[in-house]
Amino acid sequence: MSAVPALGDEPRHGLRHLAIIMDGNGRWAKRRHMPRVLGHQRGVEAVRRTVRAAAELGLSALTLYAFSTENWRRPEDEVSALMGLLKHFILSDLDEFAANNIRLKIIGDTSAFSSEIIGLIDHARSRTADNTGMVMTVALNYGSQDEIARAARAAAAKGEITAEAISAELDTADLPPLDLIIRTSGEVRLSNFLMWQAAYAEMLFLDVLWPDFGREHLEAAIEEYARRERRFGGR
Ligand code: IPE
Numbered sequence: 001m002s003a004v005p006a007l008g009d010e011p012r013h014g015l016r017h018l019a020i021i022m023d024g025n026g027r028w029a030k031r032r033h034m035p036r037v038l039g040h041q042r043g044v045e046a047v048r049r050t051v052r053a054a055a056e057l058g059l060s061a062l063t064l065y066a067f068s069t070e071n072w073r074r075p076e077d078e079v080s081a082l083m084g085l086l087k088h089f090i091l092s093d094l095d096e097f098a099a100n101n102i103r104l105k106i107i108g109d110t111s112a113f114s115s116e117i118i119g120l121i122d123h124a125r126s127r128t129a130d131n132t133g134m135v136m137t138v139a140l141n142y143g144s145q146d147e148i149a150r151a152a153r154a155a156a157a158k159g160e161i162t163a164e165a166i167s168a169e170l171d172t173a174d175l176p177p178l179d180l181i182i183r184t185s186g187e188v189r190l191s192n193f194l195m196w197q198a199a200y201a202e203m204l205f206l207d208v209l210w211p212d213f214g215r216e217h218l219e220a221a222i223e224e225y226a227r228r229e230r231r232f233g234g235r
């Protein structure tokens with residue numbers, strides 16, 4: 001991995017915060033007559049490629065939707081396979097993140113996870129806490145509606161329910177504003193991901209299935225982003 005730019009160095013493409021709805025693992029496996037879990041395994045490899053490429057391309061923040069508040073509705077064996085992959089991913093990749101100045105952040109309500117996973121997450125977080133390069137945020141048991149409700153409660157407890165006060169209580173409050181959301185798999189919906197933050201984000205829906213996503217897709221997405229004209233309601 002080449003030198004990772006420090007947070008604050010503005011890359012030429014202007015993309016600071018990218019979020020990805022990593023969808024299509026199941027369909028990737030189904031097309032190959034393989035069990036869904038193999039699609040998730042290959043999805044983890046796509047995560048690795050994407051994190052490396054995003055850091056090398058100078059992004060400040062990469063936010064990945066890994067498990068939604070609604071994904072508990074899946075069969076128990078699939079949920080436990082996903083938990084196993086998460087555990088394995090932290091154990092096998094933490095050293096590389098740490099060495100590459102990446103800071104790991106989790107959004108969502110992780111209190112629902114096993115104590116083993118909570119311990120691993122806490123360890124990964126504290127191990128990378130002082131890193132100053134890209135922030136890799138993983139959304140786990142994350143739902144935008146849940147996040148907004150939690151933020152509104154916190155803002156109300158401080159006596160001020162304004163858009164600014166709620167924004168300041170969101171799980172993403174310490175990240176740069178969201179610039180671009182990519183969703184793979186061809187679905188055109190947010191599925192309860194970063195709905196507040198998406199107010200003025202650009203969106204890109206790709207026909208590629210997540211396990212097939214790679215550096216070339218990220219580079220093409222960044223080029224597309226650079227061509228977009230963002231107005232934020234002005235003119
Ligand atoms: C995305 O792939 C991974 C998670 C939601 C955890 P899916 O498992 O949703 O794959 P499809 O949408 O069924 O193809």
Ligand code: IPE
Binds near residue numbers: 068071189
């Ligand atoms: C969104 O994908 C959640 C993640 C990628 C983690 P889903 O596959 O769960 O979304 P729906 O059910 O197609 O909307």
Ligand code: MG
Binds near residue numbers: 023
């Ligand atoms: Mg899906």
